[in-house]
Amino acid sequence: MDATVDKQSHLKGAEFLVKPTTPADTFIPEEFSEEQRMIKEMAEQFINVEVTPLLERIDKLEEGLMPSLLEKAGAQGLLGAAFPEAYNGLGKDFVTATLINEALGAGHSFSVAMAAHTGIGSLPILYFGTEAQKQKYIPKLATGEMKGAYALTEPGSGSDALSAKTTAKLSDDGKYYILNGQKAWITNSGFADVFTVFAKIDGDKFTAFILEKGTPGFTLGEEEHKMGIKGSSTRQIYFQDVKVPVENLLGDIGKGHLIAFNILNIGRLKLCAAALGGSRKTADITVQYAVTREQFKQPIANFGAIKHKLAEMVIRIWTSEAALYRTAHLIDWKEKELMAEGKSFAEALLGAAEEYAVECAILKVNGSEVLDYVVDEGVQIHGGNGFSDEYVVSKAYRDSRINRIFEGTNEINRLLTLDMTLKRAMKGKIDLMGPAFAVQKELVSIPDFGSEDDTPFAKETKLIVNFKKAILLVAGAAAQQLMQKLQDEQEILMNIADMAIETYVAESALLRLQKLQDLQGEAATALQADVVRTYLYDAADKINKAGKDAINAFAEGDTQRMMLLGLKRFTKADAFNTKAARRRIADEMIAQGKYFL
Numbered sequence: 001m002d003a004t005v006d007k008q009s010h011l012k013g014a015e016f017l018v019k020p021t022t023p024a025d026t027f028i029p030e031e032f033s034e035e036q037r038m039i040k041e042m043a044e045q046f047i048n049v050e051v052t053p054l055l056e057r058i059d060k061l062e063e064g065l066m067p068s069l070l071e072k073a074g075a076q077g078l079l080g081a082a083f084p085e086a087y088n089g090l091g092k093d094f095v096t097a098t099l100i101n102e103a104l105g106a107g108h109s110f111s112v113a114m115a116a117h118t119g120i121g122s123l124p125i126l127y128f129g130t131e132a133q134k135q136k137y138i139p140k141l142a143t144g145e146m147k148g149a150y151a152l153t154e155p156g157s158g159s160d161a162l163s164a165k166t167t168a169k170l171s172d173d174g175k176y177y178i179l180n181g182q183k184a185w186i187t188n189s190g191f192a193d194v195f196t197v198f199a200k201i202d203g204d205k206f207t208a209f210i211l212e213k214g215t216p217g218f219t220l221g222e223e224e225h226k227m228g229i230k231g232s233s234t235r236q237i238y239f240q241d242v243k244v245p246v247e248n249l250l251g252d253i254g255k256g257h258l259i260a261f262n263i264l265n266i267g268r269l270k271l272c273a274a275a276l277g278g279s280r281k282t283a284d285i286t287v288q289y290a291v292t293r294e295q296f297k298q299p300i301a302n303f304g305a306i307k308h309k310l311a312e313m314v315i316r317i318w319t320s321e322a323a324l325y326r327t328a329h330l331i332d333w334k335e336k337e338l339m340a341e342g343k344s345f346a347e348a349l350l351g352a353a354e355e356y357a358v359e360c361a362i363l364k365v366n367g368s369e370v371l372d373y374v375v376d377e378g379v380q381i382h383g384g385n386g387f388s389d390e391y392v393v394s395k396a397y398r399d400s401r402i403n404r405i406f407e408g409t410n411e412i413n414r415l416l417t418l419d420m421t422l423k424r425a426m427k428g429k430i431d432l433m434g435p436a437f438a439v440q441k442e443l444v445s446i447p448d449f450g451s452e453d454d455t456p457f458a459k460e461t462k463l464i465v466n467f468k469k470a471i472l473l474v475a476g477a478a479a480q481q482l483m484q485k486l487q488d489e490q491e492i493l494m495n496i497a498d499m500a501i502e503t504y505v506a507e508s509a510l511l512r513l514q515k516l517q518d519l520q521g522e523a524a525t526a527l528q529a530d531v532v533r534t535y536l537y538d539a540a541d542k543i544n545k546a547g548k549d550a551i552n553a554f555a556e557g558d559t560q561r562m563m564l565l566g567l568k569r570f571t572k573a574d575a576f577n578t579k580a581a582r583r584r585i586a587d588e589m590i591a592q593g594k595y596f597l
Contacts, residue, residue, distance in 0.1 A: 009022075009025050010025060010330055010333055010334070011330075012355065012424075012429060012430055013354075013355040013356045013357060013358055013359065013424065013429070013430075014358040014359070014420065014421045014424050014429075014430055015430045016359075016468075016503075016504060016507065017421065017430075017432070017435075017468055017471060017472070017500065017503075018430060018431060018432060018434075018435040018468065018472070020461075020465070021507070021511060022511075023511050023512075023514040023515035023518065024515070026326055026329075026508075026511040026512065026515060027095070027325055027326060027328075027329030027330075028322065028325065028326075028511075028512045028515050028516060029321055029322075029325050029512075030512075030515075030516055030519065030520075032095075032099065035096075036095070036096050036099055039081070039092075039096060039099065039100060040099045040100070040102070040103045041103075042076065042078075043078055043099075043100050043103030043104050044103045044106070046072075046073060046076060046078060046104070047103065047104060047106050047107045047110075050069060050072055050073075051069065051107045051108075051110045052107075054069075055108055055109075055231075055392070055395065058108070058109050058110060058231035059108075059109065059230040059231040059395070060230075060231070061190070061223060061230070061231060061233065064191075066109075066110065066113050066191060066231065066232075066233065067144075067147060067191045069110055069113075070113065070114065070117060070144045070147055071143075071144040071145070072144075073104075073114060073144060074142065074143040074144025074145070075143070075144070077090050078100060078104065078114075079114070079117065079118050079141070079142055079143065079144050080118075080141070080142025080143065081096065081097055081100050082094065082096070082097035082100075082118075083122075083126060083138060083141075083142045084345055087126070087134060087135070087138035087139050087142055088138070088139035088140075088142040088143055089138075089142050093332050094328055094331050094332035094335060094349070094352075095325065095328045095329055095332050098269065098270065098273045098324070098325070098328040099273075101115065101270045101273035101274050101277070102273040102274065102276050102277040102324075103277055104274065104277065105273060105274030105275060105276060105277025105278045106277045106278055106280065106281035108229070108231065108278075108395060108396070108399050109229045109230060109231030109232040109399065110231070111274050111277070111278070112187060112229050112232040112402075113187070113188055113231075113232055113233070115267075115270060115271070115274055116148070116149065116150065116187040116188050116232075117141070117144075117147055117148045117149075117188060118148075119263070119266065119267050119270055120148075120149075120150035120196070120263055120267060121141070121147070121148025121149050121150055121188060121192065121194075121196070122137075122138065122141045122142075122148045123263050123266065124150070124196040124208060124250060124251075124259050124263055125137050125138060125141070125148075125194075125196065125210060125250065126138050126346065127259075127262070127263070127346040127349070127350055128208070128250055128251040128258075128259050128346070129210070129250060130247075132247070133210060133247075133248070133250070137194055137210070140193075141194070146193040146194055147188055147191055147192045147193050147194075148188065148192060148193075148194055148195075148196075149186055149187060149188040149189050149192035149194070149195045149196075150186070150187070150195070150196050150263075151183040151186050151189075151195050151196065151197040151198065151211075151237060152164070152183070152198050152260055153183060153184050153185050153186070154166065154181070154182060154183055154184055155182065155184045155236075159408065159409060159412050161198070161257075161260060162206055162257060164181075164198060164199070164200065164206070165181055165200075166179065166180065166181025166182065166183065166197070166198070166199040166200065166239065167179070167180050167181055167199055167200055167201075167203065168199035168200065168201045168207060168209065168244070169201070169202075170201070170246075171243070174246065175245065175246060176243040176244060176245055176246065177199075177201070177209060177243075177244045177246065177249065178241055178242065178243055178244075179197065179199055179209070179211070179217075179239040179241075179242040179244055180239050180240060180241060180242075181199065181238075181239050182236055182237065182238045182239065183197070183236065183237045184236045185224070185234055185236075186234065186235060186236070186237050187232055187233070187234055188232075188233055189220060189233055189234065189235040189236075189237055190220065190223060190233030190234075190235055191233055192213060193212065193213050194210060194211070194212055194213070195210070195211045195212075195213075195237070196208055196209075196210060196211075196250060196259075197209045197210075197211045197239075197244075198256050198259075198260065199239075201253055201254070204254075205253050205254035206254060206255075206256040206257055207249065207250075207251070207252075207253050207254060207255070207256045208249075208250040208251055208256040208259045208260075209244045209248055209249055209250055210244075210248040210250050211242070211244055211248070215242055215243065215244070216242070216243070217239060217240040217241045217242040217243070218237070218238070218239060218242045219237070219238045219240070220235045220236070220237055220238075221235045221236035221237070221238065222235065223235055224236075226402075227398055227401060227402075228395075228397075228398030228399040228400070228401055228402060229398075229399050229402055230398075262350050262353065262354060264407055264408060265353040265354060265356075265357045265360045266349070266353045266360070267407045268360040268361055268363060268364035268407045268408070268413065269324070269327060269328065269331070269353075269360045269363050269364070271364050271367060271368065271403060271406060271407050272320070272324050272363035272364055272366065272367030272368070273324060273328075273367070274367075274403075275367035275368050275370065275371040275400075275403055276317065276320055276321055276324060276367055276370070276371075278371050278374075278375075278396065278399075278400065279313070279316075279317050279320075279370055279371045279374040279375075280317060280595050281396070282313075282371075282374050282375050282378045282393060282396045283310075283313045283314070283317060283374055283378075283589075283594075283595040284593075284594045284595055285378070285392060285393060286310070286313070286374075286377070286378040286381050286382070286393065287301065287310055287589050287590060287593060287594060287595075288593055288594070289381065289382055289385075289391075289393075290306055290310065290381050290590070291590060291593060293382075293383075300381070301586075301590045304579075304583070306381055306586075307582060307583055307586035307587070307590075308579075308582055308586070309377040309380065309381060310381075310585075310586045310589050310590070311534075311581075311582035311583070311585040311586040311589070312373070312377070312582065313373070313374050313377065313378075313595070314531065314585050314586075314589055314595060314596075314597060315531050315534055315535055315582075315585070316370045316373055316374065317370060317374070317595060317597075318509070318528070318531050318597050319505050319506070319508065319509040319531065319532070319535050320363075320366055320367055320370045320505065322505070322508040322509045322511070322512040323359075323362070323363060323366060323504060323505045323508035323509070324363055324367065326508045326511065326512075327356055327359045327360065327363060330352075330355075330356050330359070331349075331352045331353055331355075331356050332352070333352075334348075334351070334352035334355050334356070335348045335349050335351075335352040336348075337352075338351050338352060357416075357420055358416075358417055358420045358421050358424070359504065361408075361413040361414075361416045361417045361420070362413075362417055362500065362501050362504050362505075364407055364408070364410070364413050365410045365413050365414060365417075365497075365501055366501055366505055367403075368400075368403035368404045368406075368410060369404065369410065371400045371403060372400050372401070372403070372404065375393065375396045375397040375400045376397065378393045378396060378397070379393055379394065379397050411490075411494065414493070414494045414497035414498070414501075415490060415493050415494065415497070417497040417500055417501070418475070418493050418496050418497050418500070419487075419493075421500075422479075432472070432475075432476075433476075435468075435472055436472040436473075436475070436476030437476070439469045439472045439473050439476065439566075440473070440476065440477075442469070443473070443562060443563075443566045444562075447569070456514075456517070457510065457513070457514055459574060460510050460532065460533070460536055461510065463536055463540065463573055464503065464506060464507045464510060464536075466569075466570040466571065466572075467499070467502070467503040467506065467507075467539070467540075467543055467570065467571070468503060469570045470499060470543055470544075470547050470566075470567055470570040470571055471496060471499045471500055471503060471543075471547075473547075473563060473566055473567060473570065474495070474496055474499065474547045474550050474551060474563075474567070475496050477551070477554075477555065477559075477563060478492055478496070478550060478554055481554050481555065482554055489553070489554070491549075491550075491553060492550045492553050492554060495546040495547070495549050495550035495553075496546070496550060498542070498543075498546040499543045499546050499547060502539045502542050502543050502546075503539070503543065505535075505539075506535060506536055506539045509531070509532045509535055509536075510532055510536070512528075512532075513525065513528050513529060513531075513532045516528060517529075526584075527584060527585055527588055527597065528597065530581035530582075530584055530585055531581075531585060531597070533576055533581060534576070534578045534581045534582060534585075536573065537573050537576045537578055538578070540571045540572070540573035541571070541573075543571050544567060544568065544571035547567045547571065548564065548567065551563045551564055551567065
C-alpha cells in the first residue's frame with residue numbers, strides 16, 4: 001500500500017465539534033478515482049447477477065449456497081480487497097474497501113454473511129495474530145476457501161460483553177487451553193471454518209482464541225428463526241472441554257477487550273456503508289413502483305405525499321453518504337500517516353479507526369436509521385403490496401431492523417459518542433472547555449448584529465457554527481451541573497448525542513455541496529443545494545428539540561430560561577420552502593426512475 005500522506009489539513013477525532021473544516025480538506029464521493037468506480041460497479045454487478053436472483057433460495061438457508069457465493073466473491077477479489085497483497089489480498093485503500101462494502105450492502109442476507117466474514121471474522125487475526133497465524137488463515141479467508149465467524153455474544157452478555165461466562169483453563173501439560181461455555185447469535189456459524197472466540201482465563205482475563213471447526217467438544221445449535229436476514233446462518237455454539245492449542249491464543253492474555261472494541265470501530269463504519277447500499281437499492285425499487293402504480297387514474301408518484309417521501313429518501317441517503325466518505329477518507333489519511341511514522345499495517349489501521357471512533361459511532365447510528373426510514377417508507381409507498389412477500393421491499397424492511405442492534409445498539413453508540421468525546425477532552429486530545437466557556441460568555445453578551453455576509457453559503461456555514469455552540473452550551477452546562485452524575489443520566493447523554501449526530505451529518509453535507517459547486521458550478525448543483533438546505537432547516541428543529549429536552553431535565557429558574565433563549569438563538573434557521581425543494585428533488589428522481597445523486 002502506498003504510505004504517502006497528502007498535504008491536506010485534517011482535524012483530530014471528535015474535533016469537528018470545536019473547529020471548522022474546509023471543503024478543500026474534505027473528501028467527497030464525486031472524487032472517486034476511475035479504478036474505484038470500476039470496482040464498485042463490479043461489486044454491484046456481483047449482487048445483481050449472483051445474489052438478487054437467488055434471494056428466496058438464500059432465505060431458505062439452502063445447504064452450501066451461501067458458502068459458494070462467498071467463494072465466488074472471493075474469486076473476484078471482493079473479500080480480500082483490503083487485505084495486504086502478502087496474504088492474497090489486493091492491498092486496496094480504506095476508501096475503496098468502504099466502497100465495496102456499500103456496493104455489496106444491497107445483498108440482504110448475503111451482505112451480512114460477507115461483512116461478518118471480511119470484518120469480524122477475519123480482521124482479529126489479520127490485526128492481532130502472530131505472523132504464523134496470519135500466514136495460516138488470512139490467505140484462505142481472503143479467497144473464501146475458509147469462512148470466518150466471531151464468537152463474542154453470550155445468552156447473558158450482549159452489550160455488556162466483558163461479563164461473558166465462557167472459561168478457558170490451561171491444561172496441566174501447558175499445550176492447550178480448555179474452553180467451556182456457550183455463545184449466542186453467531187453469524188456464519190453454520191458454515192464457518194474458523195472462529196474468533198472470547199473466553200476468560202482464570203475467571204477474569206478476557207482473552208481471544210482462534211478455534212477451528214471440527215475441534216472435539218465444539219458443537220452447534222440449530223439455526224435461529226429470525227425476523228429478518230433469514231438467509232444469514234445464526235446459531236448458538238457450545239464448548240465442552242474444547243482443546244485449543246496454545247499457539248491459537250490470539251493477542252495477549254487479558255487483552256481480548258482491545259480486539260473486541262477496536263474491531264467494532266471499523267465494523268461500525270462498514271455497517272453504515274452497507275446500510276447506504278441497501279438504502280439506494282430500496283429507493284430505486286420504490287420510485288419504480290411509484291411510477292407504475294396507478295390510483296385515481298394516475299401514477300401515485302404524481303401525488304405530493306409520495307413526492308415528500310421519495311425526496312426525503314434522497315436527502316437522507318445523500319447526506320449520510322457525505323458523512324461516510326468524509327470519515328472513511330480521514331481514517332485512510334490517518335492510516336497512511338501512521339504507516340509513514342513506521343507503524344505496521346495493523347497498528348496503522350487500528351490507530352486510525354480508534355482516532356475517529358466517535359465519528360464511526362455517529363455513522364453507525366445515522367446509517368442504520370437512514371436505512372430504517374427508507375425501507376419503512378418504501379413499504380408505505382407500496383401500500384398493501386409492500387406487506388406481501390412477493391415484493392422485495394418487505395424483505396428489505398425485515399432485514400433492516402437488525403442494523404440498529406448489530407455492532408453495539410444505537411443506544412450504546414449514542415452514549416459512546418459523548419463518552420468517548422469527553423474522554424478525549426480529559427486526555428487533552430481536544431479542547432472542549434475553552435470553546436464551551438466562550439459560548440457561555442457569548443450568552444451573556446450583546447448579540448453581534450454586524451453586516452450581513454453575502455459570500456456563498458455564509459448563512460449555512462453560520463448555522464453549522466451555531467449548531468456546535470448549541471451542543472457546547474448544553475453539554476457544558478450539563479457537565480457543570482451534574483458532574484459525576486452525568487454518566488447516569490442516559491436520556492440527557494442521548495439528547496446531546498443526537499445534537500452531535502445531526503451536526504456532523506449536516507456539516508458533512510454542506511462541505512460536500514461547497515466542494516461540488518466549486519468543481520461543477522452552481523447550476524449543475526442546484527438539486528444538491530436543495531438537499532442540503534432542506535436537511536439543515538429540519539436539523540435546526542431536531543437539534544433545538546433535543547437541546548430543550550436536555551436543558552429541561554437538569555436546569556431550572558433563570559439558568560433554564562437563559563439557556564433556552566441561547567439554544568433558540570443557536571438553532572434559528574432562515575425561512576425556507578422545503579415543500580418546493582422536495583418537489584424538485586422528487587421530480588428528478590421520478591424522471592430518472594432511480595436514486596440519482
